[in-house]
Amino acid sequence: MPSRIQNQPLHKDFSGIEKEFEVCLSNGFPMLFFPDNIEKQFLCDTQESRKRSFLVTGLIAVFLYNLFLLTDIQMVPDIWKLAWTIRICIITPSMLLLLMAIKKNWLNSKLEYIVDLLVMITTVSIIIIYDLSDHHNASYYHTGIILSVMFGNIVVRLRFWHAFIISWTTFILYIVIVNRIHNFEPANIMNSIIVCFTATAISQVANYQMELDERYNYLRSKIKEITNLRLSISRDELERISTIDELTGIANRRLFDSAFDKEWRVALRYQAPISLIFMDIDEFKAFNDFYGHQAGDECLKKVARLIKTNVHRPHDLCARYGGEEFVILLSDTCLDSAMVIAEKMRHSLDSAKIPHQNSKVADHVTACFGVACLIPSIEGFHSELLENADKALYMAKESGKNTVIPYTSKIGCK
Known part of the structure; x- marks a missing residue:
């Protein structure tokens, strides 16, 4: 499931989404649940990082769990072979299979439940070994149960309500089992129960605080992400405004100067020709005087669209140079090719038949074009091509x- 922010189209206004996060952050979430739409996104956004964490902590858990093979012979000598069978032949393969399921994304939607099962079977196996042994050393096995609960709550960091159910279910099972041990003194039973209760409660508090912090940090990061996106869009918009002619919508003089300098350097490096076409609308002052400045603006827009239709390559550029004058930058273009393009532009404008009754040239808008081409040299300047x-x-x-x-x-000599 893609992120609502990262993968949606970049709109100018993220106020609605941002407001949801801010309200949630302000109101708090003592029960560790966001509103449904944010909760789904939270689980989605954190799934990959949790999966990586689960794989690492899972392998650590397998190692630590089997480390106790070394103590089973001394602690439960009456059933140590059975204990080894449970650890090596049943629980360890089950743990590895579940870790494989996580790694292979076999049950991605059930990720949290797979980890719950991983923690639960580990803990229950220790309780079973504890229950099966009649040796007096088995009473110390409660430390393994405590470690298992704390590992799930603090190291694996199960979701709080998952951890709550598993931890207190384990504690209840422990109470049932510990009271079945005949050679365990009542005082020792009470002490072990209190120790187990305290460890469970402490690890639950730590688990709650860690998830609370994670959720707060998630909301803050999303609000910051929205802020950064808005700033990025604002910068892009400012950049666009600063390089686009407001009236015609094509490049302005600033963008032309920048592009011309860049293309000149490229042409110099590869010794490629670079061409410029200057275009000026004929009798434009007479057009404005006769039709008015608003009509003149509309005429400039139409002319800009017409000349732009004849420029197709990504590195070429049409720009408004000033007033009724336009410039076309053509990279890697010889003079003959530039002349063909200029003639197409003149023909397009002539064919458009934009009325110009006050023109001495024709009864419609026309323009004249000046075309120049150079192969840049180290001693030369791009101002020469402009001139x-x-x-x-x-x-x-x-x-x-x-x-x-x-x-x-010949023109240069004049």
């Missing part, structure tokens, strides 16, 4: 407009 494209644009305006003019050495 060349600007000179070509000037020649296009002088040549009757609605035309495309490339920069040549």
Whole structure:
């Protein structure tokens, strides 16, 4: 089950989710339960880390459990072979099988219950060995039961209510068994019961506090995650606003300057051609005077969309250079190819037939284009390419407009 925050689309407003976490954090959860939707997400988000923890503590438990094989001969000499059979042939394989189930994700949805079973069978096996032996040393076996309960509560860190049921069920079984031992003095029975009760209660308090802290930290981490996502979105939005022309929606001068500098360095490294197209709408002042500035803004938007449809490669860029002037950056593009693209743009604009009754060029909006190309050199500057494209644009305006003019050495000499 994916995280509600990490895997959902990034919306600008996380207020609803954040509010749920904040209310839950403020109200507290003394019974160690979140509201249903948060509880499901909590269990989902913590499952993988708990699974890894269970595998490590499970292997430790197998080792420690079988370490007591060394003491069975002295503590329960009357049944030590049976005790070994229970440990080696029944409980240890069962523990390893359950650990394998966890590792292989065979019962992922039942993870907590598998671990409950792992702790329970370990503890019950010690109680059974304790009950089967008639030797007076068996009375010391209650320490193994205490260790098992504390291991489940503090090391394995069972969920509190799972730990509560297992711990106190174990304690009740212990009371039943300890009273069946005939050679155990009443005073010793009472003492062992109190010791077992105290150890169970202390480990339960520790277990409760650990889960309480885990849940508080989970809510705080989710609130922090939302805050970081919101800040990230805000930064992205600010970056977008700072590099996009507000009117036309294409790149602005700032983004063009940055992209031009980057592409110039790439072209210099690989000695590849880089081209610029400067475009200026013909008679735009007359358009604004005749139709008004609002219509002029709409005209700029339409022109921006038209020229952008002719630029397809990811590293190429259309930008509003200022006023009614646009610039197109074409990386790894020779002059002839740039001329073809500029001519397509001129044709697209000519075919759009945006009315311009006050134009001396045509009865619709037209534009002139200046095209320049360079292969960068170490001694050169990208301002040279800008100047060349600007000179070509000037020649296009002088040549009757609605035309495309490339920069040549002849223009440079003029």
